[in-house]
Amino acid sequence: MDIRQLQYFAEVAKQRSFTRAAEVLHVSQPSISKMIKSLETELGVVLLDRSERKIELTDAGHLVYEHAQRILQLVGDLTSSVEELLQVERGFIRLGLLPTVGAFLLPAAIARFKQRYPQIELEMREYSAKPLEVQVEQGHIDIGLTVLPVNEERFEAIPLRAEELVAIVYPGHELFGRESVNLTDLRDESFVLFTEEYAMHDVVRQACLQAGFEPKVAYMSSLWDFVGEMVAARMGISLVPRSVAERLHRGKLHIVPLSWPPIDWTYALICRKDRYLSHAARAFIGFVRDHVVP
Template sequence: MDIKQLQYFAEVAKQKSFTRAAEVLHVSQPSISKMLKSLETELDVILLDRTERKIELTDAGQLVFEYAQRVLHIMGDLTASIEELRQVERGFVKLGLLPTVGAFLLPAAIAGFKKRYPHIELEMREYSARPLEVQVEQGHIDIGLTVLPVDEGRFEAIPLRSEEMVAIVHQEHWLYGRESVDLKELEDESFVLFTEEYAMHDVVRQACLRAGFEPKVAYMSSLWDFVGEMVAAQMGISLVPRSVAERLNKGRLHVVALSWPPIDWTYALICRKDRYLSHAARAFIGFVREHAYV
């Protein structure tokens, strides 16, 4: 039994005429007769009472007609749903974010996306950089918002926005009032760094190593605000993206640009290279790239 058999039979049952059914289906009447005969043979029942001038359903025919309508309705819904997916009218996207980063980068993009695609659901979870990559690689989330670099052998990376890293210092620090500083000048400073599972930790450490010194770590934290408070309390200095520094700077901190070497902090969306990416997920990536929210 196949869908075409049920479709032909259901149309004959509705029209009570082979001729009118053939016209509706745009097929020949012999094709319909042959299809219905094969259906009756397969089910081993008589579906249509042809003894009268008007075609009537037998009891078996009525039963098959009821089921055929259900099946054809389900198939119609399935076809429409698939088409909606192709047109990105509905779907589900699992998005992983770096803590805090997503909070100030994506709200406007998400709001715009939901307005454009109201039936696509977004599920957002926070991870530090390394666990986020693991989640993407294992397929638990579709897209990750992280910081470059990433392993381009495993991930497709879509760069979004780059910004400079800056130093933040307390009000009584010798750098207070300076507009810029060479990273090498910070060799004797104590640093308040993010914990090792965060991309920020490696970015700062590698930059210091390139400048010729190993940073002296006074404290480590996983919280942006706590890092800022520790710097304000004169426990050390820190290097953070400028957008973060501006959020933390409430009169108690001073922001100093790094004159050399410049340290880029580039946000990117990542997805696994060898994994199917849904229409909804691709629509989200395209929307974020197209609109200058980040």
């Protein structure tokens, strides 16, 4: 049994005429007759009473017609749904975000995306950088917003925006009011760092090592606001992206740009290279890439 058999039979049942059904379907009348005969043979019943001038359905014909209508409707709905999917009219995207970063980088772009694609659902979850990569690799999320670098053998990365890291210091610190500072001048400072699962931890530590010293860690935290409060409480200094520093400033801290070496902090969307990515997810990546202002 195939869809054409049901389609031809349903149209004949609806029109009560082979001739009118052939006109509607744009096929020859013998083709319809042959297809319905094969359906009757396959089912082992007579579907149409052809003895009178006007075709009538048999009891079996009424039953098959009822089911055929439902099946054809489902097939039509399936075809429409697939077409909508291919045209990115609907879909579901699981998105992983770095805490704080997603809050300032994506809301406006996501709002415009939802206006453009109202039937695409977005599920958003927060992870620190390393667990986020694991979630993308294991297929639990489709797209991750993280920072570079990432493993280019496993992930496709779409850079969005880069910004500098800056030092934040408390009022009264000798660097307070300075226009810039060399990273090597911070060798004797105590640092408030992010915990090891954060990419920031590795970036700051690696930058300090390249500048010739191991940073002295006073405290570590997984919370951006807590890092800022610890610096404001004179427990140490920290290095953070400028956008984060400006959010943490609130009159308690001073931002000191690094004159050397400049430390880039590049945000990117990542997805797994060897994994199928839905049309909705690809549309989201392209939309965010075009709407997140560098």
